[in-house]
Amino acid sequence: MRIGVVTFPGSLDDVDALRAVRWSGAEAVSLWHGDADLRGVDAVVLPGGFSYGDYLRCGAIARFAPVMTAVVAAARDQMPVLGICNGFQVLCEAHLLPGALIRNSHRRFVCRDQRLRIEATGTAWTSAYEVGDEIVIPLKNGEGAYVADTGTLDRLEADGRVVARYLGADPNGAARAIAGICNQRGNVVGLMPHPEHAVEELCGPSTDGRGFFTSVLAAAVPA
Amino acid sequence: MARVVVEVMLKPEILDPQGKAVQGALSRLGFAGISGVRQGKRFELEIDGELTPERITQLHDVAATLLANPVIEDFAVHAGEASGRAR
Numbered sequence: 001m002r003i004g005v006v007t008f009p010g011s012l013d014d015v016d017a018l019r020a021v022r023w024s025g026a027e028a029v030s031l032w033h034g035d036a037d038l039r040g041v042d043a044v045v046l047p048g049g050f051s052y053g054d055y056l057r058c059g060a061i062a063r064f065a066p067v068m069t070a071v072v073a074a075a076r077d078q079m080p081v082l083g084i085c086n087g088f089q090v091l092c093e094a095h096l097l098p099g100a101l102i103r104n105s106h107r108r109f110v111c112r113d114q115r116l117r118i119e120a121t122g123t124a125w126t127s128a129y130e131v132g133d134e135i136v137i138p139l140k141n142g143e144g145a146y147v148a149d150t151g152t153l154d155r156l157e158a159d160g161r162v163v164a165r166y167l168g169a170d171p172n173g174a175a176r177a178i179a180g181i182c183n184q185r186g187n188v189v190g191l192m193p194h195p196e197h198a199v200e201e202l203c204g205p206s207t208d209g210r211g212f213f214t215s216v217l218a219a220a221v222p223a
Numbered sequence: 224m225a226r227v228v229v230e231v232m233l234k235p236e237i238l239d240p241q242g243k244a245v246q247g248a249l250s251r252l253g254f255a256g257i258s259g260v261r262q263g264k265r266f267e268l269e270i271d272g273e274l275t276p277e278r279i280t281q282l283h284d285v286a287a288t289l290l291a292n293p294v295i296e297d298f299a300v301h302a303g304e305a306s307g308r309a310r
Contacts, residue, residue: 056289056290057292060289060292064289092294093292098294099294100292100294100295102233102237102238102295103240103241104240105238105240106240107240107241107243107244145238147237147295148294173238
């Protein structure tokens with residue numbers, strides 16, 4: 001199993017994501033934003049950071065990077081794709097996921113260990129969890145408030161596509177405390193908090209993030 | 224050569240924390256009577272050749288594809304006489 005992690009100019013968490021992939025037992029493959037080539041990987045992670053300096057809108061420029069043409073095509077072909085933080089923003093801009101991420105309602109950057117409830121386990125990235133599992137993983141963003149129109153939110157809820165929800169005090173003003181969602185098929189997941197920072201006890205508040213990387217081992221479709 | 228201006232604003236129902244911060248600063252500075260601020264973006268595009276209706280239609284695509292995210296933003300394309308709004 002080969003899992004690719006895309007590096008955009010301004011990506012920050014690509015190295016941690018590669019490390020989390022290696023921890024899970026998969027082969028970690030670096031992918032470059034300028035190459036429309038997925039190097040034969042079975043799944044892709046779009047990492048956190050500030051791709052292209054967050055110019056224009058978060059993820060707006062990255063969405064048109066050459067590698068994204070290949071990622072969008074592969075995602076439509078059911079390849080598992082996980083967008084974390086900036087990666088979630090890129091997936092929304094690419095219309096692989098509905099809605100958008102806007103500036104935190106309280107206007108401050110948030111950086112804390114965040115409690116979440118896992119609400120969907122039928123996705124490529126969450127099958128290792130049980131519905132209702134409470135996990136603690138880092139959350140760090142300035143523009144992490146998930147928004148979508150009411151019809152879209154209702155549809156996400158009705159279809160069981162809210163993957164994770166924030167517990168406790170509202171961290172960023174996200175609609176209905178949504179921390180992560182998936183597409184209809186469940187192969188594409190966007191998540192604002194960072195599971196890749198919570199796979200080893202030495203650094204990170206827990207090892208609760210491991211499940212995202214072990215789930216995909218069972219889910220990947222051969223490329 | 225023509226100049227086309229594209230204005231992008233967050234949709235009215237989307238919270239604008241930046242506008243709120245500006246409004247808060249204005250009241251702290253003693254500028255009274257400003258009950259709301261919303262912050263948007265303005266793009267000035269230099270266009271080669273003549274601005275035909277086809278070019279203006281293309282510029283709407285430019286705005287809807289990259290300059291604005293229609294999920295959360297409205298935009299307006301101002302091309303001299305031939306300006307148009309899109310929501």
